[in-house]
Amino acid sequence: MEALKTQGIELPRLGFGTYRMPGGGCQSVVESALELGYRHIDTAEMYQNEEAVGAAIAASGLARKQLHLTTKVWHENLEPESLRRALGASLAKLGVDYIDLYMVHWPSRDMDLGAVMETMQGFLQNGTVRSIGVCNFNVTMLRKTIEEIGAPIACHQIEYHVFLDQSKMLSYLREKGIPLVSYAPLAQGRAASDPVLQGIAVKHGVSAAQVALAWLLEQDGVAVIPKAQRRESQESNLNARAVKLDDDDRQAIAVLPKNHRFVSPPFAPEWDA
Template structure:
């Protein structure tokens, strides 16, 4: 599996997203993914599945040194004491002494960025988080964190897929050597029925979803974490890695409308 080097960690470019998977379903999905060869598991405090993921990791037999685990702190817990409690709880549920990447899940109006990142850096200095980062940060917030606070951000995890233009924020991140981790990389399933992607897939005997995923993974500085609970879907996403798109394919995909954002809660920042 190809990886990024970012802030002292190796981040696999394809991972397993686990949003809305809980309990035995989540545990089975993670065990299946690890058996297939996945080594990047993405979770969060808000998903309420860290305990199931911890059980799956413990049962898998995969060496801890071969595994990348990302989890996130919810935006209700961004004050230092609350963040410490949330971090300790996540490690306990995951049955881990150290998490590979710890992210701020969403920014929040009125948050105090200096104290937040001082706390995150403490986890890193203690050796309990190998790297820290953010999710759903716009360019203005990234500039504050990176240029003013000088925080060593290992990634920004944002919604990104063939139907959403993220070129402005990606351009800034590329200039700062910050990888983009794409969630909802299949546009919440809509990529599977897009006529342009279906036609490209037929050319190669693959699915439209595989085409959409490979389009993302072909871009420099992009990793993707598609959610997949079924073994067949996990295998299809894995097999997308071996797909080769040509210039005509990329031209056709570039022509798709790219103004469809599917995740924008009321507390989201102003998107660039």
């Protein structure tokens, strides 16, 4: 599995997302993904499945160092002491001694960003976390985090797919040498039914979802974490790595609407700031 090197970690470019997989049903799904060869598992305290993910990791028999494990702190727990408690709870639920990548899941309007980053860098120093990152920040927030505060951000996780332009964000991240991790890379299932992607898929003898993932994976500094509960879909997503798009395909994708954001809760930041 190709990996992106950033802040002392190697991030497999194709990971496995676990959003909306709460409870015990998640364990068998993650076990299947690990059996197929996924080595980058993405969870969060808000997903309410860290125990199931941890159980799947334990059942896999894989050595801890063979896995990249990401989890995230919810935006209501960004005060330093709450942040420390949240990390402790995640470590306990996952049954691990350290997290490879610990991320701020969403920014909070009243957070003290400097205090948040100071606390997270403390986790780096005590070895409970190997790298830190943020999710769903706008460019202004990211610039403050990196340039003013000087936090060693390993990656930024945001919604990114064929229907949403993230060129401004990508340009900034590439300037700083920071990978973008695409969540909802299949536009919450919409990519599979898009006629343009289906036409490209027929040409290559693959699926529309594989085309959407291949488009992301061919971009410099981009990783993806598609979610798939069915084993066949998990395997299909892995096989997207072998799909090679041509210039006609890229041109067809380029003219798709690029203003569709499907994840924007009430507490989201101003995206264009």
